[in-house]
Amino acid sequence: MDFRLTREQRMVQQTVREFVKEELIPLENEILNSERIGRKGIESEYIKTLQKKARDIGFWGISTPEEYGGANFGPLMTAIVRMELGRTFIPFTFGGDADNILFHCNDEQKERFLIPVINGEKQSCFALTEPQAGSDVASIRMTAKKSNCGWILNGEKIFITNGNTADFAIVFAVTDKESGPYKGITCFLVERERGWRSEPIYTMGERTPASLIFENVEVPDENVLGPIGEGLRLAMQWIIQGRWIIAARAIGAAERLLEMAIGYAKLRTTFGKPLADRQSIQWMLADSEVEIEAARWLTLHAAWRAEQGLDVRHEASIAKLYASNMAHRVVDRVLQIHGGMGYSKELPIERWYREIRLWRIFEGPDEIQRHIIARNLIKGHVKIPKDI
Template sequence: MDFALSDEQRMVLGTVRQFVQKELLPLEAEIQRAELEGRQFPDRTTIRQLQATARKAGLWGLLTPEEYGGANLGFLMTALITMETARALVPFIYGGGADNILYQCTPVLRERYLLPTIEGERQSCFALTEPDTGSDATNIKMPAVRDGTDWVLNGEKVFITNGCEADFAIVFAVTDRNKGYKGGVTAFLVDRAMGWTSRRIETMGSWGPAELHFENVRVPAENVLGEVGNGFQQAMAWIGQGRLLIPARAVGQAQRLVEMGREYARQRIAFGHPIADYQAIQWMLADSAVEI
């Protein structure tokens, strides 16, 4: 099997490398300063400016179908781009994308949620995890109870990435306790304006997870995403995409860190030699490279 990159893949990665060097790497120092000072950086405006710059270079809607204005590059190319982009230790995501399950929107919901998300006018978050249920997502408890033409949501979601920035959440709630995850979980598109609130959870890193609180939040029945009872499958489809792209980001970051170590070892002199000349240092760098 030939794992070599094609000419086209190399060309795209060259464009990404230029973008990373020119636009993202210069932000790293400010990100560290902001973290120490408890400020959030890059903020949404900065991210949108960066996305617009990337768009001019063709880096827009990496997984978005062409009919929605995307580049539809597929998972392999997107993973390669993610690795290359992650070499800058900057929490940045290219614009023009939307949660993969939002393509299940009805025509009405498409106008209100999918299209504005692709354009960056609206921001979503994915709300599955609960205080007592993480890996075992089959066990979520948040109830959604039908009342007339609405569903009423009560409960709490935790560790929700972008939970403080999002203006709508894709919320997974239990609509039939007897069926559980096998047909009893439903996905809802819930505007912040419908009444949920959020609070940041302090963590290391800048991805900003949050707690979301729902107290008698009324969601119109038309805001069900896809079919009632199909939520668990949708949640797994959403997570499946992350399983490819989150590790790609980790690999890119790790490669950059090993490179930084290698450069430092070359220029740092101790006992009359660059420390890269010492075998103990070489082993550590070699072990790290092999582990990646």
């Protein structure tokens, strides 16, 4: 086994790390100052400017196939990139990418939806969760009734990222209740101008997801994504990828936070000694390092399996469960080490604290990940002992 990154992987890692250091981290104090006086932290137009700058050094469409002008890094390289981007709370992603399930579009849909998203001309949102149906997709209530015009959608989606600004939604609705969720849910591409509306949901973090309301929204047959009744299969492709990506981001954030804790512990003196000399502080640092390293290899293993085309559901759940909880423990320790300054808005720690708490909820909360892992063990989908 060779755990070393390839020359290309190291080059990408260092380039992204330098970009984060030079272009993103310097924005943090400015954003914190703006947010303290109630102003929006960073405008979307400025994010686009940074994306163009990144494109000049070759970072565009990192997960997009070459035929669409992307770099097609693959899952393993994507995980490495996400770790580096996780080192800042600036909400930045490289441009030129699209939701993975949009690549299932037919040729006509690619021209209307996929290509404009890749080019940055349109924004999509993934709309699965409902007020009574989160991880329990069998409880989805949004309906799509067949009509002369195609389909009529009625229902509500909730906690939808980018729902307030999206040009179109990737919507999942029940088309055949009798067939159950695995054959009765269909995916639709629904432009905002067809009549659905969004309402912001204010949270304890910086994100403002949306409720999407559909009242007799007409959708033509040509807006059905994939086969009718196969929507859940597409939804799970999106969700499973999101799990190991969240894990990668958690690793980057935890590394940056640990660096802050080490620096502060060396600088802060109490009773004539720096905090770094206190065993209680040393153990916090040591525990954090061990957990970050464990999360790194769980995440890279999941990404490696995805790159090999192997079933990654079990490994993605393990990585997401462990890494999101790891980051939660690390940020709590780092805040504790900083004391009152960590709790204040002078430093980004409390902001990260609120943001990281979300990672244990979306794309399947801790309880669902444990359910998936335990189910795989009990039903024998995963054998103990394992073949490595």
